[in-house]
Amino acid sequence: QVQLVESGGGLVQPGGSLRLSCEVSGISSAYYVIGWIRQAPGKGREGVSCISSADDLTYYADSVKGRFTIYRDSVKNTVYMEMNHLKPEDTGSYYCAASYRAGAGPGFDGGMDDWGKGTLGTGSS
Numbered sequence: 001q002v003q004l005v006e007s008g009g010g011l012v013q014p015g016g017s018l019r020l021s022c023e024v025s026g027i028s029s030a031y032y033v034i035g036w037i038r039q040a041p042g043k044g045r046e047g048v049s050c051i052s053s054a055d056d057l058t059y060y061a062d063s064v065k066g067r068f069t070i071y072r073d074s075v076k077n078t079v080y081m082e083m084n085h086l087k088p089e090d091t092g093s094y095y096c097a098a099s100y101r102a103g104a105g106p107g108f109d110g111g112m113d114d115w116g117k118g119t120l121g122t123g124s125s
Helices: none
Strands: 003-007 018-025 033-039 045-052 058-060 068-073 078-083 092-099 119-122
Touching: 003 092, 018 033, 018 092, 018 119, 045 068, 045 078, 058 068
Parallel strands: none
Antiparallel strands: 003 018, 018 078, 033 045, 033 092, 045 058, 068 078, 092 119
């Protein structure tokens, strides 16, 4: 059974930093993409960033490019997302999700197969 467990969310002031973690277990597929999808209050979901297991190819939404960094630790089976220079518009629930079909590119969030329960991240004081 696939499990994706997020942690690391919190409340920081604008300009601050957070690191989200997604502990991954139970994936049997040799290929998968792990992505972070966020949902701000009253808004739709946004695919923020993702990373491919095949070649560590990464993708970032324009809204976070240059501020967020996604990477994975294969030994710990954990995907991290460093969020720097946080803005109030970064506030939302952040979900870790896995896809065994999507590529690590635009629209990746439309094909996620398994989801974590989410963690709250905010760039508001």
